[in-house]
Amino acid sequence: MAKEIERKYLLKDDSWRKLAQGTVYCQGYIPTQHQVTVRVRIVGKQGYLTIKSPTVECSRLEFEYPIPLEDAQEMLRTLCEQPLIEKTRYKIEWEGLIWEIDEFEGLNKGLILAEVELNNINQQIVLPPWVGEEVSQDPRYFNSQLVTHPYSQW
Amino acid sequence: MAKEIERKYLLKDDSWRKLAQGTVYCQGYIPTQHQVTVRVRIVGKQGYLTIKSPTVECSRLEFEYPIPLEDAQEMLRTLCEQPLIEKTRYKIEWEGLIWEIDEFEGLNKGLILAEVELNNINQQIVLPPWVGEEVSQDPRYFNSQLVTHPYSQW
Numbered sequence: 001m002a003k004e005i006e007r008k009y010l011l012k013d014d015s016w017r018k019l020a021q022g023t024v025y026c027q028g029y030i031p032t033q034h035q036v037t038v039r040v041r042i043v044g045k046q047g048y049l050t051i052k053s054p055t056v057e058c059s060r061l062e063f064e065y066p067i068p069l070e071d072a073q074e075m076l077r078t079l080c081e082q083p084l085i086e087k088t089r090y091k092i093e094w095e096g097l098i099w100e101i102d103e104f105e106g107l108n109k110g111l112i113l114a115e116v117e118l119n120n121i122n123q124q125i126v127l128p129p130w131v132g133e134e135v136s137q138d139p140r141y142f143n144s145q146l147v148t149h150p151y152s153q154w
Numbered sequence: 155m156a157k158e159i160e161r162k163y164l165l166k167d168d169s170w171r172k173l174a175q176g177t178v179y180c181q182g183y184i185p186t187q188h189q190v191t192v193r194v195r196i197v198g199k200q201g202y203l204t205i206k207s208p209t210v211e212c213s214r215l216e217f218e219y220p221i222p223l224e225d226a227q228e229m230l231r232t233l234c235e236q237p238l239i240e241k242t243r244y245k246i247e248w249e250g251l252i253w254e255i256d257e258f259e260g261l262n263k264g265l266i267l268a269e270v271e272l273n274n275i276n277q278q279i280v281l282p283p284w285v286g287e288e289v290s291q292d293p294r295y296f297n298s299q300l301v302t303h304p305y306s307q308w
Contacts, residue, residue, distance in 0.1 A: 001222075001224065001225045001228055030186060030190050030192065030205065031186060031187035031188055031190070032184060032185060032186050032187065032192070033185035033186065033187060034185055036184050036185070036233050038184065038186070038192050038205075049203065049205070049217075049219065051184065051192075051203070051229060051233065053232060053233055061228065061232065061233075063203075063221070063225050063228075063229060065203065065219055065221060067217070067219060068155075070155065071155045071217050074155055074215065074217075075205065075217060078207060078215065079190050079205065079207055079215075
């Protein structure tokens with residue numbers, strides 16, 4: 001179990017692209033109630049099953065387990081809400097923190113988000129020059145929400 | 155991933171008790187939609203996370219993973235619907251099949267169920283003499299239903 005504290009931002013420009021190589025992520029959500037999320041994810045040939053508690057002030061509990069690729073494929077196909085989320089994730093280290101930039105595909109094409117994970121909610125952050133408006137508190141940007149309300153339909 | 159095909163019965167009498175020792179199970183469910191179940195279970199000092207598809211004709215897909223005890227305790231406490239299901243499970247081999255007898259506690263006290271797992275839906279079963287009425291198709295007996303509609307309130 002881990003405590004996930006993260007802040008989320010839009011991007012100002014494309015200058016981050018030269019700083020990282022991307023990795024393709026495919027993920028889906030088993031429909032739940034009360035804002036608990038049950039996520040199935042494939043990165044390369046590895047599956048993951050992740051349970052997250054509701055977010056309170058940028059913070060939530062996260063329980064993540066590696067699972068066989070075949071299990072993840074079967075759950076994504078038969079149990080997860082469609083369409084699935086496909087995105088390319090880029091990781092960039094900046095002033096001692098790891099920034100994850102997600103470039104979405106499919107019905108969310110055009111959306112690019114930068115996330116940074118923190119040790120505590122009051123941690124000071126040096127924002128990289130390519131980071132724009134903060135959207136941490138806007139539920140439209142939750143990946144689980146992007147399944148039912150994709151960016152192209154906003 | 156496994157395919158779970160099982161039939162479920164009430165018990166006729168107590169003659170099965172001399173055939174087995176019981177093990178205490180504690181489990182809960184993360185509230186979901188569309189009859190997919192996400193179960194957190196503790197048996198002894200081992201936690202398990204189990205995802206099951208909806209049941210169609212006694213059969214469902216099951217994905218089960220061992221997880222750390224502390225994770226299971228935290229998820230049962232913070233993410234699962236209350237009250238939790240507590241039961242003692244007895245395993246009895248009978249004519250080549252393993253029968254699992256669950257004796258429920260708490261708000262489900264008084265309920266005892268026998269389940270047998272099959273290789274295919276048409277498999278012939280020799281019913282032990284202590285097995286009574288079949289309730290495989292009755293959703294009231296699903297463990298996930300016994301949280302919100304416990305036996306003592308039927």
